[in-house]
Amino acid sequence: MTPIRPRGTNPRPLTPKERERFDFAVIADWIPAGKHVLDLGCGDGRLLGYLSETKAITGYGVEIDHESVLRCIRNGIDVIQIDIDGGLSGFEDGSFSHAIISQALQTMHSTERILGEMLRVADEAIVSFPNFAYRVNREAIAAGHMPVSEDLPYEWYDTPNMRFFTIVDFEALCGRLGIKIRERLASDVYGQPVTDDPNLNGSLAFYRLGRS
Amino acid sequence: MIGWVFCFLMLNTMSSENSVGVVAPQRFRHDAPMALKGGGRLPSVELVFETYGTLNAARSNAVLVCHALAGNHHVAGVYADTPNSEGWWDNLVGPGKPLDTEKFFVVGINNIGGCYGSTGPLSINPETGKRYGADFPLVTVEDWVLAQSWLADHLTIDTWAAVIGGSLGGMQAIAWSLQFPERTRHVIAIASAPKLSAQNIAFNEVARQAILSDPDFHGGHYANRGVVPTRGLRLARMIGHITYLSDDQMNEKFGRQLRGGELGFSYDIDFEIESYLRHQGDKFAGFFDANTYLLTTKALDYFDPADACDGDLTTALLPARAGFLVVSFTTDWRFSPARSREIVFALMQNRRRVAYAEIDCDAGHDSFLLDDAHYHAVLRAYLENIEA
Numbered sequence: 378m379t380p381i382r383p384r385g386t387n388p389r390p391l392t393p394k395e396r397e398r399f400d401f402a403v404i405a406d407w408i409p410a411g412k413h414v415l416d417l418g419c420g421d422g423r424l425l426g427y428l429s430e431t432k433a434i435t436g437y438g439v440e441i442d443h444e445s446v447l448r449c450i451r452n453g454i455d456v457i458q459i460d461i462d463g464g465l466s467g468f469e470d471g472s473f474s475h476a477i478i479s480q481a482l483q484t485m486h487s488t489e490r491i492l493g494e495m496l497r498v499a500d501e502a503i504v505s506f507p508n509f510a511y512r513v514n515r516e517a518i519a520a521g522h523m524p525v526s527e528d529l530p531y532e533w534y535d536t537p538n539m540r541f542f543t544i545v546d547f548e549a550l551c552g553r554l555g556i557k558i559r560e561r562l563a564s565d566v567y568g569q570p571v572t573d574d575p576n577l578n579g580s581l582a583f584y585r586l587g588r589s
Numbered sequence: 590m591i592g593w594v595f596c597f598l599m600l601n602t603m604s605s606e607n608s609v610g611v612v613a614p615q616r617f618r619h620d621a622p623m624a625l626k627g628g629g630r631l632p633s634v635e636l637v638f639e640t641y642g643t644l645n646a647a648r649s650n651a652v653l654v655c656h657a658l659a660g661n662h663h664v665a666g667v668y669a670d671t672p673n674s675e676g677w678w679d680n681l682v683g684p685g686k687p688l689d690t691e692k693f694f695v696v697g698i699n700n701i702g703g704c705y706g707s708t709g710p711l712s713i714n715p716e717t718g719k720r721y722g723a724d725f726p727l728v729t730v731e732d733w734v735l736a737q738s739w740l741a742d743h744l745t746i747d748t749w750a751a752v753i754g755g756s757l758g759g760m761q762a763i764a765w766s767l768q769f770p771e772r773t774r775h776v777i778a779i780a781s782a783p784k785l786s787a788q789n790i791a792f793n794e795v796a797r798q799a800i801l802s803d804p805d806f807h808g809g810h811y812a813n814r815g816v817v818p819t820r821g822l823r824l825a826r827m828i829g830h831i832t833y834l835s836d837d838q839m840n841e842k843f844g845r846q847l848r849g850g851e852l853g854f855s856y857d858i859d860f861e862i863e864s865y866l867r868h869q870g871d872k873f874a875g876f877f878d879a880n881t882y883l884l885t886t887k888a889l890d891y892f893d894p895a896d897a898c899d900g901d902l903t904t905a906l907l908p909a910r911a912g913f914l915v916v917s918f919t920t921d922w923r924f925s926p927a928r929s930r931e932i933v934f935a936l937m938q939n940r941r942r943v944a945y946a947e948i949d950c951d952a953g954h955d956s957f958l959l960d961d962a963h964y965h966a967v968l969r970a971y972l973e974n975i976e977a
Contacts, residue, residue: 413940437937443949443963450914450944450970457933458947467934 390527390566399568400479400581401427404503407560407585408434412474415499417461417491418481420445422454436473462486465494473499480528480581482506483538492554492586501559502586508563510543511580527566528580544576547584557589607683608675609641609690612666614706619739623701629726632715636740637706638662638698641682642690644744650977651746652693653737654678655754655761658829658885659877661705664697665690680960687969692977693750698740700733700761702885704878711812711878723809727884730757730892734764741772750975751775752911755957756924757885760892763932766909767894775975776909777968779916780957782928783902783935784893789923792832793886799824800879809880818879823870825882830869835920835953902935912942914971916964918956919949944971 391399401424408414410432416425419438428434438456440446449456459467462485476499478491483506485491495502507528508514514524523533531538542550544563551558563571563579571579619634639662644651654664656677665682668674682688682695699707702725710725741749752762752773759781765773785793800806803821807814831839843862858864898904913936917929926947936943946967950956956964 435940437943443946446946447963447966447970450946450967451974453974455942455944457937457943457945459930459945467930469934469938472938 391568395568396527396566396581397423399564400424400505400583403562403564403583404428404477404479404505405431405434407501407503407583408432408475410434412436413472414475414477415439415468415473415495416477416479417495418478418484419449419454419456420481421448422452422456424477424479425454426452461491461494464490465498468494468498470497471500475499475501475503477503479503479505480507483540483542486539488540489550489554492550492556496556496586496588500587502556503584504547504586505581505583506542506547508544508576508579508582509541510545510576512577513580515577526580544579544582547582551584551586555589557587558584559587560585607685608679609666609683611669612639612641612663612676613668614639614662616706617740617743619736619743623732623736625726625732626729627727627732629728631701631708631726633708634701634736634739635706635708635712636698636701636736638696638740639664639666639676640697640744641665641695642693644694644746645977648746649748649750650693651741651744651749652688652695653741653749653752653762653765654682654688654695654697655733655737655752655758656697656700657754657756657758658882658889659873660758661703662697662699662707663705664695677958680958681965681968687965688753688972693972696740696744696746698737700728701736702728702733702881702888704881709878710809710880710884720812721880722812723880725880725884727887727891729888730760730764731768733888734761734768737761737765738769738772748772748774750977751777751972753777753779754781755779756781756954757889757892760889763906763909764892764894766911766913767906770908770910773909773911775914775971776911777914777916777971778929778932780918780921780924780929780954781915781932782924783895783905783931785890786928790890792828792923793890795828796825797883797886799828800883803879806879809883811879817874819874822874822877822879822882823867826873826877827866827870830866832923833954835922835951837920838951838953841951902931903938906932906935906941907939909936909939909941913944914968915943915945916957916967917945917947918953918964919947920951921954921956923954 412434414436416438419440422438425438441460446458476495513526517524562583563575564581566580614637617636623631623634663676665676665679684691699705702709710721714721752765754762759778762776762778766776800821803818805816806818846861848858895902895905915929915933917926933945948964950961
């Protein structure tokens, strides 16, 4: 599937830029070319730019942060500045093929509502997030500290994250909300897929979700 | 007391940098009758306009600036030997400014019905030899856009790189994308709305009643009697001005400050806000035409492109081909962000290109005329990406 580096060729953790590329590649792999997507918490719009360049995917980014909105506009991204914690009430049902939240769900307050709204406005939802139960994070907690790791790079006092959850937690929530997991992938910090105990060995998690 | 005076002085000083310099208005005459949307007819139309920058060889760098209620064609620059004559959007338009006249050829125009030189109530009706006055027919946003298109023809501009406007000016920009989709590459609609709300119409009606009930109005034929309905205009402007500012900003600027330091127990000015409003009203009544005010507020009230589509804005915006930048201000309650979002959602439903920025600015509706750094950065970023 995605352009993950073959195991063993370069056994160092991915740089932030490589990690972003990996994140984008996984998401792009799950969206057929030419689709119309909504990217929630789109930052400076790089994912949308990537999807447009590599697969002719169109769509809009949604962002609340003023500087990010400005960068989107500079980047020629169609960005809509609204607060999605207030829901997606202006968006019509099924107006997108995919609603994406790339590593931003943990920064949003109304998690359940947003997941429900994503699957209202789009046929599928794609979510990626840092796994709080990743081994390195567990070790930090065991040693008495809040974790700071590749995919959770913030100190506790300046993190934009407000929801801390694990792969197991997320799947439990999907179950409770009646959300169907159509595909999932956990990766380590080397950009390798993790199959052995993903909740322990996966640093980053990706989900392709649908209505059940 | 001098807070706001100082504020305006500062703006003027700041905007003198990178000015387009000395400018002069031009005139264009359309020598055929104009049938108006409301059924009226004008025997001919004259438009006063200004241009800044240079039209490129491909004629692809032209930007039309549409004015709001009290605006005009003098968008940028100064008039020779006239102090304090900066155009109303001088902070935006000029060399190196967000609407960069080194890249774009910018056109400002006074709409028909106006009182700054274009055919309007103060003009002589060639068929009667008298001023139109109250006989000037009601005009609509769509009529304005049609007249603007004749000026575009005259200037040999097939396609606008962008049509930009705030408030009522934003409505014209939207109307351009619907009436002339193939001539409008980008629309920048700031602090605008797809139609007025009942509250907005109500404010306009109060303003109109102030003018209509002024004893000097004389059914709109005040000019023939050599008078001006100053009191009505003054009141109209005062109520308008309240709605252009935000509650917070008004409190911050004026609070309950007293002009004379103590209550007067009379109906003279006690509070600074009263002084400010009276000053704004007097200033406005000194130069603006009452009939123009009346017909312009009606044009605002009547604008509703969705009306022809059973109120469905999404369907109404289907003809638009332009890329849109929609901008609103958090403290604008006259044209609130929610109204801008209606435009944005309709465009998204149609899968049109649109970016939407909601600017944190405490100055209410009038924010669109100010030079808030983030606001101007957003406009600059969007305009820089437009191919000239």
